[in-house]
Amino acid sequence: xxxxxxxxxxxxxxxxxxxxxxxxxxxxxxxxxxxxxxxxxxxxxxxxxxxxxxxxxxxxxxxxxxxxxxxxxxxxxxxxxxxxxxxxxxxxxxxxxxxxxxxxxxxxxxxxxxxxxxxxxxxxxxxxxxxxxxxxxxxxxxxxxxxxxxxxxxxxxxxxxxxxxxxxxxxxxxxxxxxxxxxxxxxxxxxxxxxxxxxxxxxxxxxxxxxxxxxxx
Numbered sequence: 001x002x003x004x005x006x007x008x009x010x011x012x013x014x015x016x017x018x019x020x021x022x023x024x025x026x027x028x029x030x031x032x033x034x035x036x037x038x039x040x041x042x043x044x045x046x047x048x049x050x051x052x053x054x055x056x057x058x059x060x061x062x063x064x065x066x067x068x069x070x071x072x073x074x075x076x077x078x079x080x081x082x083x084x085x086x087x088x089x090x091x092x093x094x095x096x097x098x099x100x101x102x103x104x105x106x107x108x109x110x111x112x113x114x115x116x117x118x119x120x121x122x123x124x125x126x127x128x129x130x131x132x133x134x135x136x137x138x139x140x141x142x143x144x145x146x147x148x149x150x151x152x153x154x155x156x157x158x159x160x161x162x163x164x165x166x167x168x169x170x171x172x173x174x175x176x177x178x179x180x181x182x183x184x185x186x187x188x189x190x191x192x193x194x195x196x197x198x199x200x201x202x203x204x205x206x207x208x209x210x211x212x213x214x215x216x217x
Contacts, residue, residue: 018050018195028064033157038200042098044154047199051190056110067159068152071108073117074166076215077174078139083209085174087125091204098153103215105164114143114165122171125205128181135172142168178208 015021025046026034038045049068052058061067077085087100106121115138122136144166152160183202190196 015050015053018047018198021050021053022046025066028066029157030065036156038094040156041096042092042153043156044200045198047195049155051192051195051199052107054192055190057107065157065159067161068155069161069163071163072105072165073108073114073121074102074164075104075118075121076142076166076168077104077122077171078168078212079170079174079176079209082212084212084215085171086208086210086215088178088206088208090202090206093201093203108165114167117165118167118169122169125183126171126174126181126207129175129179130171130173137170137172139168139170142166176209178206181205181207 015024037043038047049058052070053060057070059069061069079085084103087102087104089100090098092098104121104125106117106124108117109120112120118138119136122130146164146166148162148164150160150162152158182204
């Protein structure tokens with residue numbers, strides 16, 4: 001497994017607040033797409049993007065439209081029958097539901113190594129049913145890195161480049177059937193609490209087990 005620390009994300013400019021980011025984005029994005037942020041079910045708003053930038057989780061290229069680059073850790077959680085745990089959907093703070101249909105994934109923090117990101121992702125999204133980092137066992141040799149470029153679902157009109165760091169892991173204490181977990185405060189450690197209050201956050205995660213061959217490698 002690659003344990004190299006990744007470098008901090010760099011942005012084209014510093015944005016003092018979400019308003020300044022919004023003013024920078026407006027002339028660079030299709031107006032109808034930008035207007036749908038935080039309004040269209042399942043999308044996030046400019047407060048979310050500003051928090052990602054301020055915490056170093058995302059970088060923006062100076063282009064029209066800008067390209068958002070994100071480092072993501074993806075954890076293919078396996079059980080003894082080689083089934084894979086899939087997040088089927090999420091319940092958001094605005095009451096909407098967002099479809100996922102993918103293994104556990106989480107944006108990486110600046111300078112965070114893969115193992116630390118995996119443990120943090122499990123604790124944040126599955127922590128209400130498992131007992132801490134001791135429950136996570138990463139499969140040796142399972143690390144893979146891929147790059148995907150596609151339009152962002154969270155931010156319509158904003159192209160995204162995802163650098164995906166994938167591992168397989170076993171996590172002790174998970175239920176055998178479908179289950180739900182409660183997010184342990186997506187922005188609880190955020191220093192910008194006022195902005196975090198305006199952002200769309202995940203409240204609940206819904207999970208199910210599927211056969212290994214039904215999940216994209």
